[in-house]
Amino acid sequence: SQTIHQWPATLVQPVGSPLSLECTVEGTSNPNLYWYRQAAGRGLQLLFYSVGIGQISSEVPQNLSASRPQDRQFILSSKKLLLSDSGFYLCAWSVIGQYQETQYFGPGTRLLVL
């Protein structure tokens, strides 16, 4: 069966520090991969999605970036964190080529920038 992992589960970082959040998927090949941010009262905001290795689409201009170095690995990064980057970050996957399909979410990473 397919599983999705995210780490770390919780992270406290100072303003201006770098960030690296990792997401890996097991049990499927060539998934679509997504990064979302969930802020209180604002729902889920799509940040990035990827349909293949090295292919990244950005939905929201900001100081975050994403990379997909391997088929089932998706990384969210920042060179310098801002206070406004605090939130709950969710990774998700879906079956490639079928854009109507269900998305499967990971456990999330709670990021607090101080």
Add this chain to the structure above:
Amino acid sequence: AQSVSQHNHHVILSEAASLELGCNYSYGGTVNLFWYVQYPGQHLQLLLKYFSGDPLVKGIKGFEAEFIKSKFSFNLRKPSVQWSDTAEYFCAVILPGTYKYIFGTGTRLKVLA
């Protein structure tokens, strides 16, 4: 820009009460519609989805949703809620030909035992 609106941000019900959570979207063409649920301490998971066909869709745990095209709505319903339905519920749409999901802001449901 396309958007999804969930007007009820917090809902408190007693067990056995009926539930209806509103969801409206702003897009004139064909959309695919979803309800996701996040139980306390658990992953966000699919509750039900509508792609085409019968506009009344049944999902897990006794939930159903009705797609009303003329009202751009996809409201979630359950005739009798249980304490275990306490969770946050998200409505979402995906536009045909895209990979982009658009989520609503969510509704926190608390069911009192």
